[in-house]
Every structure is written in structure tokens, then in C-alpha cells.
Amino acid sequence: EVQLLDSGGGLVQPGGSLRLSCAASGFIFSDYAMTWVRQAPGRGLEWVSTITGSGDRTFYADSVKGRFTISRDSFKGTLYLQMNSLRAEDTAVYYCAKDYPIAAVKFRGDALFDFWGQGTLVTVSS
Amino acid sequence: DIVMTQTPLSSPVTLGQPASISCKSSQSLVHSDGNTYLNWLQQRPGQPPRLLIYQISNRFSGVPDRFSGSGAGTDFTLTISRVEAEDVGVYYCLQATEFPRTFGQGTKVEIK
Numbered sequence: 001e002v003q004l005l006d007s008g009g010g011l012v013q014p015g016g017s018l019r020l021s022c023a024a025s026g027f028i029f030s031d032y033a034m035t036w037v038r039q040a041p042g043r044g045l046e047w048v049s050t051i052t053g054s055g056d057r058t059f060y061a062d063s064v065k066g067r068f069t070i071s072r073d074s075f076k077g078t079l080y081l082q083m084n085s086l087r088a089e090d091t092a093v094y095y096c097a098k099d100y101p102i103a104a105v106k107f108r109g110d111a112l113f114d115f116w117g118q119g120t121l122v123t124v125s126s
Numbered sequence: 127d128i129v130m131t132q133t134p135l136s137s138p139v140t141l142g143q144p145a146s147i148s149c150k151s152s153q154s155l156v157h158s159d160g161n162t163y164l165n166w167l168q169q170r171p172g173q174p175p176r177l178l179i180y181q182i183s184n185r186f187s188g189v190p191d192r193f194s195g196s197g198a199g200t201d202f203t204l205t206i207s208r209v210e211a212e213d214v215g216v217y218y219c220l221q222a223t224e225f226p227r228t229f230g231q232g233t234k235v236e237i238k
Contacts, residue, residue, distance in 0.1 A: 035227065037175075037227075044216075044218065044229060044230075044231050044232045045167075045169075045175065045218055045220075045229045045232070046229070047226050047227035047228065047229070050225065050227070059225045059226070061226055062226075095174055095175070097175075099222070100222065106159075111165070111177060111180035111181070111184070111186055112163055112165065112180065112222045113165055113167070113175075113177055113180075113220060113222060114177050114180070114186060115177075116174045116175050116176070116177075117174065118174050119174050
């Protein structure tokens with residue numbers, strides 16, 4: 001059974017830092033890109049960042065570029081999001097999601113964004 | 127960036143009646159590999175998003191067959207053939223053809 005367990009959220013002051021984690025199980029972690037998506041209170045879904053299965057390429061939304069860093073540890077099966085210089089507008093529930101497969105396993109025809117974590121709340125406030 | 131526009135933003139429906147949500151993209155979602163990475167997600171109150179439909183029309187595992195997706199290119203539709211009480215929530219289209227990934231604004235389905 002695929003599981004994604006988000007953690008690491010909390011209350012932080014503007015300008016502060018936080019690191020989110022997403023522990024994955026039930027699938028071959030390094031076979032899939034992974035993505036962070038966030039949702040501000042009462043708002044829609046916003047893509048934040050994606051990292052390839054091998055970890056060699058990363059992608060960021062303009063709103064977080066230069067402040068957030070996505071990474072992964074394939075041995076631990078864990079995805080991370082290091083968030084620095086946090087702003088009030090970063091307040092949101094952050095979800096990790098399983099994204100696209102590496103080329104070698106694309107033949108499986110897996111859906112993109114088929115599994116999501118339960119979310120972890122980040123509140124940026126003084 | 128690809129802009130995803132959903133209509134309507136709110137859909138009050140009667141139990142047992144159909145509901146339909148439109149999603150239009152600002153450019154074609156056909157990937158260079160020939161697939162179209164257009165997904166539909168459901169988010170019930172207080173819950174994370176859940177995948178319903180992927181690549182326009184494929185129902186994900188465990189999704190009831192009253193949910194169906196259709197469309198091509200830039201115009202896509204999610205249809206619920208007979209709305210049930212458990213279908214209340216917000217529905218999003220998502221394009222995963224290119225970066226940045228982009229979502230529609232969301233359509234709130236509620237019971238009249």
C-alpha cells in the first residue's frame with residue numbers, strides 16, 4: 001500500500017526557516033519524481049516544487065524560487081522541502097504527491113499525482 | 127505558464143442528478159510523448175486531494191464509475207452521472223504536461 005506521510009509543519013516567524021519531510025512507502029521511491037503542492041487557507045491548490053526520481057533536476061514556482069529547496073534521500077525514502085526566508089503568504093497546508101515515473105518504468109502507465117500525503121500546516125506569523 | 131480555467135466555480139446539484147465541470151487550458155496539453163496529462167482531483171472538506179481521473183478519461187483505482195472524463199487538446203470535462211451526498215467537495219483540474227504544474231481554480235459541488 002502506497003503511503004506518504006507529511007510532517008515538519010508548525011508556527012514560524014516571518015524570515016524564519018522550516019524543513020518539511022514526506023516519508024514514502026509502498027513503491028520504489030527512486031522510480032518517481034516527487035512534488036510539493038500547497039493550499040493557503042480557504043484557497044485553491046498551488047504547485048510549489050518538483051524533483052526528479054534521480055534527484056538531478058529540480059523545478060520551482062517563481063513565488064518560492066531562491067527561498068525553498070527540494071531534496072530527496074532515496075535510502076530513507078524521504079522527500080524534503082527546506083523553506084527559508086518565510087513570509088506570511090507562505091502560510092498554507094503543504095502536501096507531497098507522487099509525480100511522474102522515470103523513463104525506464106513509464107511503460108507501467110502509472111497515473112501522475114495518484115497519491116498524496118495528508119498535509120502539514122505551516123503558519124508564518126509574528 | 128499554462129492557465130487552467132474551470133467553469134462553473136460553484137455547482138449546486140440535486141441528489142441523483144448529473145453534474146458537469148468544464149476545464150479549459152490556455153494551450154494544448156498534448157505532451158511530446160503523445161499523452162495528455164490532464165487530471166481531475168476531488169477534495170472533500172478537511173481532506174487532502176484525491177485523484178479521480180488521469181490522462182483525460184482514465185478512472186483511477188477505486189473511483190466509482192459515475193465519474194467520467196472527456197475532452198481533448200484544450201477542452202476537458204468532468205461528469206458525475208448521478209450525484210451522491212459523498213460527492214460534495216471541491217473539484218480541480220490539473221495539467222502535468224509541463225512545468226510549472228497548474229491547477230484550475232476549483233469548482234465547489236454542493237447539494238441543493
